[in-house]
Amino acid sequence: MTISSSLNAGVMGLNANATKLATISDNIANSNTYGYKRVESDFHSLVTSSNGSSYSAGGVRASTQRMIDQAGSLIGTNNSTDLAVRGNGFLPVTTKPEVTVDNGDLSMLLTTTGSFRTDAEGFLKTENGLVLLGVPANPDGSIPSFSRDSIASLEPIQVNLSAISSEPTTEIKLGLNLPATATEEAVIDPASDYEHLNVEYYDNLGTTEEITIEFRPSPSSGGIASNEWTLVLTDSATIPSSTVIGEYVVTFNDNQTAGGSLASVTSVTGGAYDPATGTVEVNVASGPISISIGELDTTGGLTQFGSSFRPTNISKNGSGTGTMILIEVDENGFVYGRYDTGTSRTLYQIPLVAVSNRNGLEAQDYETYQVTKESGSYYLWDAADGPTGEIVGYAREQSSTDVAKELTDLIQTQRAYTSNAKVIQTVDEMLQETTNIKR
Template sequence: MSMNIALSGLGAAQKDLNTTSNNIANANTFGFKESRAEFGDVYSSSIFSNAKTTTGGGVQTSTVAQQFHEGSSIYTNNPLDLRVSGSGFFAVADHKTDTNNYNLTRNGAFHLNNNNELVNSEGKFLLGLPLNKDSNTVASYDPEIISIKDEFENPEKTGNINVSLNLPNKETAPKDTPFDFNNTDSFSRSTSSTIYDSLGKPYKMTTYYVAKYDPNTAPTNANTWEVFQTVTNNNGEEIALDVKAGSLPTGYTATGKTNAAGEAHIGYIMKFDKNGQPFPGSPEIPGDDTVDPPIDPVPAVAPSPLKIEMETFADAKIDLGGADPAQAITMNYDGVTQYASAFEMRKFEDVDGAATGHLTKIDINPEGNIIVSYSNGKDVPVGRIALARVPNEQGLAQLGGTLWNLTQEAGPVQLGDASQGSFGAIKSGTLEQSNIDMTQELVDLITAQRNFQASSRALDVNNQLQQNILQIR
């Protein structure tokens, strides 16, 4: 009996040594979680035994429990090196066509394979969640393979431009009239940007702002502005881009002017109230200041963003090389003001226009959104990294390669978004080191060694006692 007890002690000490040695061996394994051997005593009795004098039967290994506390961070220059800061696991699948059969890992060392898919060092595919293009919200929690295109699809023509700017309220009117984009003394401010046709060919679009006096205010206050646009043709010549008939809302009547060359250039008028906000007053008659609406009243209803549609490129005499001949540009003024501050272009965003772009950069934000940047200036969200949680992490089955398999003991898996609810955030350019405390492991190693020696000694003493008994004559 005592020999069996000593043998069980040797086995327990050996299990403790094996567990500690495995922890030490994986001290540099990314995402590794330390294990701890847990033991229980062996005790048995029957109705014919005396419980007061019955000894235990030795020791047995109850479980080798994993400890899922977080490891420290190691910082890299690779944006595809990821760590989960908080609760959650990455989900990786063996096959593209079976994304509902996946394993979990905390090792976030990923890279692109030859098909531009995100995989780990073993070739397992990182799973993500599809996004709605308009709102960048999760469209479905059915996981899918994350694939990144090397080129940004097909070129797209410019259709909408979002503009937000401040026009200074104390801007003197230009000394020359009428407006002529070839005469710098006939306009107050100008800005330029690039727009694209349906073939992805770039054109330079210039916007001119002309400050106007108003008889209802101080002579140096310009609360009325005329705005004109031009676009370059294939020869680099500036061509007038006129307002499309019928596209202006009330209060923003087009103003027809004739430049020095005798050509009409149709722009539009923007008026502002005393608070520096767009004024949706009565239509203005270009060139007749006597019928301007009063400026003092504040509009009862705030005006909606000003939308002005410009004439097509074809009307601007631009050869589109076989592309769509009817390409109109809609200017969406949202957040235009006239404050007592400097001229400021807050935003001039080409919403949909783009040339063909090549992959230049990949960024992953704390929410797990994968933002791909292309050489044409477009930043495209291609998906969101899926995180997984289970109620009982210690119920997960180890597979090796810092992978865990789902089991009934672990409980039902839940997929979700990083930084939402109980899910942790995702840190790009960072890897999670193993959570091994080397000092504690070395102490455990010494303890396990002492236990092994003590059990060996007990076995040796038991052997000597049996030898003494056998030598009795």
């Protein structure tokens, strides 16, 4: 019985080492596969009942586990939509056939890296047909609230790189100096004392219009400067163009500590002045525009110094008609379309999927995984929030295989396999000797 158990143990040793050899060969074969997670083999002894005078070999059993929680190094690329996860979390993807069928019930696969590019239909997908999933943004670029424990809100990311777009101007910032000497005059001549400024803005169709601001100084009284101006705003797109869309009376400080800064702003026509933000709101033909003129007692917007009219900083948001030239993903998973006008627009947000037991996921083809009972339920987090890491663009995750370690294990496995084969050979010879006793 003892000799027979030795033979069985040797056979089990061969099987166990063959299993380990299979994992080693798989790890080495995928040492250059992006996103590959190495498989680890463990041996466990099997013990049979025995008494003090005899012993029966129980043998060995091999178990394997894919080490999904072990990340490979990140390597930089020149493709903006090459993505990798630094830290915990997985990118949600699906297969192209499911997107094509469009049955409204996509299945989700998980991956830690992928080289995504737009196909002929604009889907961001890999060469293996994995399509990236995300939450589509609202028209204003904000991300709507979505279910975090289901994929109901996720959609295949589809981008039209030839899309033409524009953004209307909604904010204008005025930084300029008005001449203090103008309010020292007793008689004001509109032809020479009024100052004018034309500020260009973009309407809802991407064409340019102008807001004309006329600065009218108030005359001095009794030889004392008024330090007061009236701002009259007209819009070139409003019919008639001479229609006043905003009129404000602005007074400046003349004390020693805050001289030249805004003292008060009074609305005659148009939205009220907000002292907390230093803005007023006017309605042009394409909608409301917030104009920043500066906070009270500060010199960040309108000022009154010296004798010259000097625009110092005039800025606005919005853009004219532009064509999308690039797609980029930031560390928080926001997908942006970059336009040749220098502007950008938020298109999607890619959440990161987290599970309680990453090693419990079921491995699929192309370095993807499926949620199982062992992995626990999933949750969709914002990237770089909660337990998840961040998304890195222009990067791929390398294989987690350590070739040097695998080659060392290969030598050990070969020696162990040879030794088990020797055990079987020895047992066979001993059984042969036992048979020869009868002769």
